Amino acid sequence: MIVRLFYLTFLILLFYSPFSETTAQINSYKYKNLITFCSQKLLKNIDQIPDNEYPIRTKGLGEWEFTDPSGWTSGFFPGCLWLSYKLLPDSNILKAALKFTERLKDQQFNKNTHDIGFMMMCSFGNGFKLMTKPEYKEIILESAKSLAARFNKKIGCIQSWNGEFQVIIDNMMNLELLFWAAKNSGDKKFYDIAVSHAYTTIKNHLRPDGSTFHVVVYDTSTGEVIKKRTAQGLSDSSAWARGQAWGIYGFTMCYRKTDDTLFLNTAVKIAEYFINHLPADRVPFWDLNLPEDSNRKFKDASAAAIALSALLELRNYISNKNKCDKVIDDILSSLINNYLSINTNSSGLLLHCAYNVNSSNPYDWDASTVWGDYYFLESLIRYKEAFIRIDDKKK
DSSP, X not given: OHHHHHHHHHHHHHHHSOOOSXXXXXXXXXXXXXXXXXXXXXXXXXXXXXXXXXXXXXXXXXXXXXXXXXXXXXXXXXXXXXXXXXXSOOHHHHHHHHHHHHTTGGGGGOOSOTTHHHHHXXXXXXXXXXXXXXXXXXXXXXXXXXXXXXXXXXXXXXXXBTTTEEEEGGGGGGHHHHHHHHHHHOOHHHHHHHHHHXXXXXXXXXXXXXXXXXXXXXXXXXXXXXXXXXXXXXXXXXXXXXXXXXXXXXXXXXXXXXXXXXXXXXXXXXXXXXHHTOOTTSOOBSBTTOOTTOSOOOBOHHHHHHHHHHHHHHGGGOSOXXXXXXXXXXXXXXXXXXXXXXXXXXXXXXXXXXXXXXXXXXXXXXXXXXXXXXXXXXXXXXXXXHHOOXXXXXX
């Protein structure tokens, strides 16, 4: 009964206190309503998740489907819990964050995936920031060793998918694990691997117009590029929206860690392409080059959330903040007004995310995704730091 009353009250507040204004005008009261909604949704999810399983994406507007701890998305749900706890401390959220994080402990030795960065930094990394547990530090450092084991010196990159040596733009996101390890262990090899991977990605993934290839395949004997292609985009020559967002985020993070302006300029260039190819509601279709007459016009709100979080950091490093802030305003307002899962049965926070439109499973075309929720929550934290001063004594 209490939960039902909360949702009714929240919906009244939301509909009669619209978020359609610009970001800087969203006051602390409206912001608190939003983060309370997110916290309550996560609390509702906790008991629906089977032991030792982790959300990946919903069945349309329904409940989560799950993966085991070795799945690439396993770190995002505990990450959501940690971020939610930072936004709005709650003892039940903290208890769940600790539980879901601890269950990933064995993944520190997983050398079969490049996504160990996602898996361990979202979970143990966020946990360490908030709790400073010494055992978390050791787990993260061991995870970095596992990721570093996938580095090929001749190619200059970390292998993404197994089999032939493939590198995907998503892999930029996992470099933060290596930068963290370099700082916290004093071992420069982690830093060198991360920088090498980033430089090689600029060389081979970035097109002159600022768009990015999804996949680059290398010859391990020569280090040369064999082919450039897509796996989840419209075509080999198109710009897959989520990949473009990964690029903005990854190179912005690399600039933060290195002060190398090449990384900053790359992030800006990728961001400009992303922004210039957004539709009217500022949330991209799953591919930025999707034709107007396409019969597969699915949105990817998760790409918008990733880009939003990245832009909220990128704005700190550029001189023309006003232009960046306008895009931030537009994306955030659109996500809140049009994509938030209010009054739906979706277990996720954001609706209309595209996991993989090239899949034969329609749930992969249009659903909530756990990574979309994670980067939306991270965006709310970064947005608060940039624009809002919360006064807990006032509405």
